Amino acid sequence: MSESGSMDRRGFLHAGVAATAAGLAAGVVRAQDAAGDAKPGEGKPVLPRRMLGKTGVEVTLLNQGTVGEPAALDRLLRFAYREGVRYFDTAESYRNAETVFKAWFEAQPEVRKTIFLATKHHVNRPEEMLDKVDKRLERLGTDYIDLLFFHGLSTNQKDWPKSKEMKDAIEAIKKTGKVKFVGFSTHDPSIAEQLQNAAKGGFIDVIMLRFSPWLEKDSALNKALDACHKANIGLVSMKQIAGQALKITQARVPSLQEKNLTPAQGLLHAIWTDERFSASCVTMRNQDQTRENADAARRFEPLKLSELNELRDALLAAGPTMCPNCDGRCAVAAGTKAKLGDLARFYTYHEDHGIRSHARECYLELAAEERDWLGADLAAAREACHNKLDFAKILPEVDRLLG
Ligand code: SF4
Known part of the structure; x- marks a missing residue:
């Protein structure tokens, strides 16, 4: 592959x-x-x-x-x-x-x-x-x-x-x-x-x-x-x-x-x-x-291997929000300079890791264009991502909670 x-x-x-x-x-x-x-x-x-x-x-x-x-x-x-x-x-x-x-x-x-x-x-x-x-x-x-x-x-x-x-x-x-x-x-x-x-x-x-x-x-x-x-x-x-x-x-x-x-x-x-x-x-x-x-x-x-696969399938079906890191192919596929993986990661910090101040600090450290995902093809980003992060759901929440 x-x-x-x-x-x-x-x-x-x-x-x-x-x-x-x-x-x-x-x-x-x-x-x-x-x-x-x-x-x-x-x-x-x-x-x-x-x-x-x-x-x-x-x-x-x-x-x-x-x-x-x-x-x-x-x-x-x-x-x-x-x-x-x-x-x-x-x-x-x-x-x-x-x-x-x-x-x-x-x-x-x-x-x-x-x-x-x-x-x-x-x-x-x-x-x-x-x-x-x-x-x-x-x-x-x-x-x-x-x-x-x-x-x-x-x-x-x-x-x-x-x-x-x-x-x-x-x-x-x-x-x-x-x-x-x-x-x-x-x-x-x-x-x-x-x-x-x-x-x-x-x-x-x-x-x-x-x-x-x-x-x-x-x-x-x-x-x-x-x-x-x-x-x-x-x-x-x-x-x-x-x-x-x-x-x-x-x-x-x-x-x-x-x-x-x-x-x-x-x-x-x-x-x-x-x-x-x-x-x-x-x-x-x-x-x-x-x-x-x-x-x-x-x-x-x-x-x-069968146990790993079973766990992976369950995790993916549950809709993960944490970017496990790769080469940033989501942003490339979406045609944006926004750091989609980082935005999803900060959302996870805020919502699931309970480190809300840290999530906001991380978000504010990004340049404006790295936060601006408007116009990005979020369906293409999701398709490109290993973990099928649902950017269309996550990113509006990022703006609401961290912006
Ligand atoms: S494609 Fe997925 S795993 Fe890779 S950087 Fe983007 S969100 Fe993270």
């Missing part, structure tokens, strides 16, 4: 499954290996872990995100810890989330060494990042960062991951001894090129990206993921497909019902079935979500 053409649902093929499902359990370090690590807080055993690319560090499959700084974040972080999460993610732009970590480390200094902590900062030139390190350390209340991301590489930064400038910047950052690993996060339509460049450059440790477990096998992004995996770059999924999709009932997917997995748990199992990914970052906003997702990690077994 060509990447540029519209496609039938049946054309989707999960890339990693056929080759790897049988051997995947071996890639996961089971919880009991680290059961003694549950203190402080006398929590549950550490969740199953996977090696994060070339870092040599095993991280928990589940990563507590902090985008939008959920209410009572201090309690949520501690609860995630007690549920066995040891990988935490934040960013300079997530309001005061970094300082919540600082308060946690002040109250329980012993926690810091037992977690893998990632943060992010957006810069306009690679060499600017070095100057941001001390500020991040101060805000986080730590003397080292496990993983520092260049936050949200854009299209005009797509060559950075193979550039001398970024390589030099990363070397200088690591030389300080204050940052162990460096990578980038991305939402950009040039994502496949960015990933291929990272595989060529050889100096990126980890990439965090939106991901759908139902990528076309021959798509540019799927090939780029293969290249990164081969180059031993750690891959972390984020902003998992959501929206209406997660409102499907368990009964709609018999294989989930048999395993007593909720749709959200099934989705995490679908992502973890792809052995290229080490972890999923999820901003769990209440204790029920954390409990549910931690339970999914504890009970993870790779899904069979």
